[in-house]
Structure formats: structure tokens, C-alpha cells
Amino acid sequence: MAEIQPLRGWRYNPVLSQQIDEYVSPLFDVVSRKQREALYQNPLNSIHLSVPRGDDAAGAALQRLQEWQQAGVLRQDELPGIxxxxxxxxxxxxxxxxxRKGFMCHIRAYAWPEEVILRHENTLPASVNDRAELLARTEFQTSATHGLYRDDEFTLERWMxxxxxxxxxxxxxxxxGARDVLAVIQDTNVIRQFQAVLARRQVILADGHHRxxxxxxxRQAQLAATPNATGQEGWNYHLMYLTNSAADDLRILPTHRLLLDLPGALTDAELLARLEPYxxxxxxxxxxxxxxxIAGKPWAFGLYLQGxxxxxxxxxxxxHAQLSWDTTPEVKALDLTVLHxxxxxxxxxxxxLDAQRQWPGVAYVRSFSECLTRVDAGEARAAFITNEVTMQEVEQVCHSGAVMPPKSTFFYPKTIGGFLFSSIRAEETTHPFLVELMTDC
Incomplete structure (x- = not known):
């Protein structure tokens, strides 16, 4: 089902790559303000391309990208690869x-109704627009989104x-705290094996819905502006990191709910009284x-209050039968749906969910100890401790056509920005080797 293609990656030059730790960065939606400010101090860190600053942030990213390419800070590989x-x-x-084993490639940017790439959460329009503008100005992708395919035979791992x-x-x-390692496959016959495996599979988008x-x-804007498009233009493709969901090294960590305040100035006793009917x-x-x-127990949570x-x-x-939201049974069965x-x-x-998503009184926290610390410090009124969502639940929800409550999954570890860059410019996505693959597959 999914069409993938190799790409001619852009990477930091060989000298800078020897200190690659200095130039990688967290993804735009998980990098903290403190991390951003520290990374901005390095004039060559990838944060300048992935989370640019200024009144014209996308324009600033484009200017810096052009400077880096002209100066040889970034260099493009001669041959495309996986x-x-x-x-x-x-x-x-x-x-x-x-x-966690996976590979980065270009994948066709399928619209959701095509049901080739499946989502499990909704997005915020402002964040989508921000990513779209950055891509439109630079035609450059600074970090791969994370997709999951299932291959119980583990066909591709031996080549990886x-x-x-x-x-x-x-x-x-x-x-x-993770150690990230990059390699490349440029053998035509091996690349075809990767393409053949993905051509028979759907992909679940784990991380990177906004990107x-x-x-x-x-892509939609380019299609409207290019009536004679062939479908093979670079803007039809998206940089994705693909991992096998059948592997036991895929980890989803829990995301706890921290209530910074209680609506209506509820007391702790009143909160407990309101919970007891349910x-x-x-x-x-x-x-x-x-x-x-609470581990392994459905619809069970920890609650921590001040004092x-x-x-x-x-x-x-x-x-549970009172759960009246218009969604699928797979979503209704989730712990986090019950909590919300x-x-x-x-x-x-x-x-x-819309009101809950917009309410500023809830924070999503991954660290259990941070939840307790912030309640003890008076920064929050209550913490609801949750179990992690399982991979089976993610697959069931995606195949049901529904989405989960916000911040349901935290796939760990996250991919990093700046490890590999991808261009979707026309002149950089028509390498003869790439065209041959497109024709033969």
C-alpha cells in the first residue's frame, strides 16, 4: 500500500559529523524553552532550521539553509539511499x-481518506500552518516523523x-539519554526489498502528526498550482522514520494528567465526592x-492531592455504559478516554474533548516524580497517574478509524532533528538512480 523511495540525504559535513552531538536537537514539539535557548547559542545547530526565530521565521530558516549549503556546512550525498x-x-x-531499529526514507504523502497512513490523534491548526509555511519556504525537512509498519517475519532487519x-x-x-546511530543502504536490489515490504502494508503515524x-x-497547494503534475514531484513525498511494530523494543510511556487548578474552586473533599459515583x-x-x-489494571488510576x-x-x-461520546468501542475502552x-x-x-483541550488548567507530564513534586510545591492541585497505552490499543484505534484523546501516547525515544535532512526540491529528487526505482517498482 505505501510507496517509499530512497533519498539523497543532506548531512553535516564529515568534519562536523565527528561532533554530531553538537548539532542535533529535539523535535519542535518536545523541545523546552530552556533547551531552545541553549541550542540557539550554537550558530550551526539544527534548531535554527527546525524551530527558527524572528518575525519572518521561515525566511530566516531559508537564509540560513542557503548559507550552510553554500559554505559546505551541509552536504548532499551523491547517491540516494535508505x-x-x-x-x-x-x-x-x-x-x-x-x-529500536528503523530506517528513514521518503514516503508518499497520502491523504487520510486514502487509509494508507493512519493517524491516532488530532492536530492543532496553528501548528500545522507553521510547519506548512516552513516547508513551503525551504522545501527542506529537518527531522523525520515516526511511522509504524507491522512485519511479523522481520524481513528487513537483516539488511539493516x-x-x-x-x-x-x-x-x-x-x-x-539515547545513543543514535546512522547508516545507509544504497544497493538497488536491497532498496527494492524495502519497497516491496512497505507496498503491502499500511503505516500508523506514531509521532509527527503536525509535520x-x-x-x-x-502538497495540496502544489497540486492546485500544477495541473500537469506527474505525481513524482518531490513535494509528493515526506521524510519518515519507519519501525516495525512487531518488535519488542518499541516503547510507549505513560503521560500523566496534572491539574493545575480545579474548576469552580473545588476543594479536595469536593473533588473526591464528585469522583465517588463513578x-x-x-x-x-x-x-x-x-x-x-494500577499497573495492568484497566480503568485504574493513581490520584495525588496536596498534603x-x-x-x-x-x-x-x-x-462505563454511561460513556456517551460519539466514538468507536476501541476508543471507549481506553483508560484515557475513561479519565477524560x-x-x-x-x-x-x-x-x-475540545473544551478539555483548550482548558489551561491541565498539563501533560511524563515524569511520575515531577507530578508529585509539583503538587507538593503547590504548583498543581492534583495529579492523575496513568498506565501506558499499548501498541495493540494503538493499532486497534487506528484501524477503527477513530482518534485517541489528546496526549495519549509518548513513543520513546523520540527521533532527533539534524541527524538527516531531506530536500523535496525538483532538481534534487530526480537523480537517475531514483527515477529507475520509480519506473521499475
């Missing part, structure tokens, strides 16, 4: 080193492992036991 990308990482409390015997470069440790929709918006509420002595107490009050709450099974409906809507009066 870029193999491995991320080595550990999880807190574990000594096991995971290795072989390429990794001769890597191009690697980070020592990126901002999230992907930015590509869709730019949940069993059990006091617990040690808040640090909450993740273990060190800790509770395990779990939805009463008989009330019965806590935010029923108990707190925030009716509907």
Missing part, C-alpha cells in the same frame, strides 16, 4: 539496553543489521506505590 537509524536506550530502573556494520556516525548520548499534515497541506476510591499510604498498584494524600481510583464497571470522560467531563464539568 538511511538505517538505530536508537539504543535504557528505561528508568532497568539495566537492559533496548535497540548489515548496514550498521559500517555506520556513518553516531551520537555519544542525545538529550534524552505530516504540513506536508499534506503543501470510581472506587481507596486511600493509600505511600504515593510512590501508585504506579505499581501527601494518595488514592487508587478505579472505574466502577457498571458505569468521567473525571474531566462528569466530575469537573469540562464537556467534550
Amino acid at each position: 538511511y538505517v537509524y538505530y536508537q539504543y536506550f535504557r528505561l528508568p530502573g532497568s539495566t537492559r539496553e533496548f535497540c 543489521d548489515e548496514a550498521m556494520q559500517d555506520p556513518l556516525y553516531e551520537t555519544t548520548e542525545d538529550y534524552q 505530516y499534515e504540513g506536508s499534506l497541506a503543501y 470510581f472506587t476510591v481507596l486511600p493509600k499510604e505511600d504515593a510512590y506505590d501508585l504506579p505499581e498498584l 501527601g494524600q494518595a488514592y487508587k481510583i478505579r472505574l466502577r464497571p457498571e458505569v 470522560f468521567f473525571v474531566l467531563e462528569k466530575a469537573l464539568g469540562l464537556v467534550g
